Amino acid sequence: MHLNKHIATRFEQCAGVSPNRLELLCKLTSGQISQSDLQKAVSIDPAAVTRHVQQLEAEGILLRTRSESDNRVTLVQLTEEGKHKVAMFKAEKDRFLEELQEDLTESERLGFIQALRKLNSQIQRMKETSKTN
Template sequence: MKDSMDNSIIDKLQNFYIQLISQFGHCTGVSPSRFRLLHKLYHVDEINQTTLQKELQIDSAAITRHLKQLEGDGIVTRRNNPDDNRFTLVRLTELGRQEIVAYREEKILFMAQLLQGFSEEEQKLFSHMIERMRNNITKGRNEE
C-alpha cells in the first residue's frame, strides 16, 4: 500500500509540475527559470554570469542560451569584465526592468488563481510541507 501511495504522490507531483510550468509561462509570458533569472537581475546592478549561473543552479549552457536570447530581445546587456576578460558581466536594461515588473504583476495574478479557495493557514501549511520535502531531498543528497 505504501509503495502505491508513494507512486501516486510522485505521479501527482510530476503532473502538477508539468501543468504548473505550462500555465505559468502562458499567464506570465515567461518560463519559471527565465523569471527567476530576470528576478535575480532585477535585484542587482550587475552580476558575473558564472555567479548568476551558480546562484540559480542552472547549467552553464542553459544560462548562456537564456542570456543570448534576452540580449537579442534587448532585455539584458553583457560585457567583458574590464578587470578580468575571462568573466562576463550581466545587467538588465531599462526595458528589462520594465518587463520584470510586468512579469511580477502577472505572477501575482497567477498565484492568486492557483491558491484560490485555500485559507491562509492552508497556504502556510502547504508552503511548510514543500520546504520540508525540499530539505529532505537536500539532506538525502548530502548523505550520499
C-alpha cells in the first residue's frame, strides 16, 4: 500500500491527473455512457465518481445530460477539450511508466507484467467468490 501511495502521488505530479480520474476519463473515450454504468465500470467509490464527474464538468472536460428516453438517467461524455486532455494524460502516463521502469531489464519487465496479470486474475476470482457467498 505504501508503494502504491507513492506511485499514485508521483504519477499525479508527472501526468497532471490522478490515476482514478484517468481511469474514469479513459472509460469515456468510447463514447457516451450513463453515470451509473460509469460507476460500475471503474474501481472508484460511487460518491467519488459523482464528485469527479461534477468537477470535470465544471472544468469543461465532460458534459452531463439527461437521457431523452428516461429522465432519471444521467449520460456522461467527453467534450472536445476533454478528448484532447485525455490524449495528453495518456501520453504523460506512458512517459511516466517508461521512466518508472527504466532501471528494469527486459526480463524483469516481463516477469513483473506476468506477476501483475496473475495478481489481477486472483483478484477477479476473489471478487467472483465473494459475489456467490
